[in-house]
Amino acid sequence: MIRLENVTKVYPTSTRPALDDVSVEVERGEFVFLIGPSGSGKSTLLRLLLREDVPNEGNVWVANWNVGRLASRRVPRLRQRMGVVFQDFRLLPNKTVAENVAFALEVIGKPRHTIRTVVPEVLDLVNLAGKADRMPSELSGGEAQRVAIARAFVNRPLVLLADEPTGNLDPETSTGIMTLLERINRTGTTVVMATHDRQIVDSMRRRVVELSSGKLARDDSRGVYGTGR
Amino acid sequence: MLFVWREAFAGLRRNLTMSIAMVITTAISLGLLGAGLLAVRTIDRTEDLYYSLIAVQVALDEPTSAADPDCSSPVCAGLRDELEANPLVSGVEYESRDAAFERFQRIYAGQSILQLVRPQSLPATLRVTMADPLRGTEIVEQFTGRPGVRNVVDQRSTVQDLFSFLGSVRNATFGLAVVQALAALLLISNTIQLSAFTRRTEVGIMRLVGATRWYTQVPFLIEAVVTGLVGAVLATGGLVLGKIFFLDRLLSGRLLANTIPPVGMSDLLLYVAPVLVVVGAVIATLTGYATLRLYVRT
């Protein structure tokens, strides 16, 4: 589903590569933690998968797309098959919960009758059916993140990318988010989650890919966060 | 489809003050352009009117005028034959002193000037209509000072002042239209940038969930085009009011009546209005497109 082949990314403003000759492969339906300290290149890797940036060297594959070489007019098609959530939720403050989720479908031209049936379904999946008409400012952090996940998942993506989704949440709320991501993973969606939350990684016992200063440091199929830190 | 329209109108409402300023500036610019187009039309009409009437007048001297009721004297007939043979000339008409006096009486019927004028003070004339009205001066040069000729007048040069007045009205309106258009362009461009800035979070999310460039940018273009169209409609409305309450009165007033033909409502609605709509829409679209290209990377 995802394959990086000797990927190197150097930002124009810095000399040190953010990713340095990284090769890694993720199968369809896997759940992968991408770990490493701040600045190790986790977000950069996710940005390359989304084609928010292109690698300087190597190839990035998602499904059958050679992402780094994709013509920019084909990028929307790639992104329509991927979902992404961030630490800061990125909800639109002037839209309700349901509208925020519907927005993701509206802007890719989905017909209204589809939107009307699919949005309640996904809100149900994230246990927010009762809060469809709330504004984001009326939600807790955990609820806001679940809305963001609903929005990322509503178009049934092949891959869900999560960049430190629990970074702003307390441990209990984080557990709820992890349960939800696992549920999404069980539908067959490949999940890649960047995090430096040791407790979560250790409790889940999933595949762990570790980056250190942009280099691939470790790839354990049922890993823990690590001992040295 | 619905989405882009909703976003466009939300954008116009959000920056309402800017939107109004943008529409008004566009309307003024287009209104001036329309006024200039009407001036061009009127000048053409006026020229047509005058060129069919005006001629080169060859006035005959006193002895010839006094002696010749039908241009049979050798001097008059010679001049007439020579004029008729000239390729620049399309027709020659003789007006005797008595005929001139009759016409004079008709024109100034009931006015005191009639008492002062006697047939003897009017010359007989050869009215020369030109095949090309613009080349009257050549006839003036050829026939001035010839035996039997008192003077030669190209009427065209006497109406030239009127045309140059109308011409400068036209140039001034076009000049102002260009300046206003520039202001309108900058305002439209600025409003789009502002609009894009207010919507940056939204557009960011749109790009992330796979919205195409079309979905992210068309709302801005619609904003611009709606501005152009509303501006064109307001400009046309302004011109209609200007015609009814100002131009019609001016041109039917004592000073200019029968000097400049009136501006027709059909000219305004069938010729000027469509031009304004097209120009407004095209310029707004191009401005919007250029702004998105240059300033808004989404």
Ligand SMILES: Nc1ncnc2c1ncn2[C@@H]1O[C@H](COP(=O)(O)OP(=O)(O)O)[C@@H](O)[C@H]1O
């Ligand atoms: N837009 C950018 N421009 C320049 N350098 C960047 C940019 N984004 C990230 N970096 C640098 O690249 C490295 C990796 O960053 P990042 O991928 O954000 O790491 P992580 O997500 O693991 O914290 C860091 O050294 C960071 O300073």
Ligand SMILES: [Mg+2]
């Ligand atoms: Mg990061």
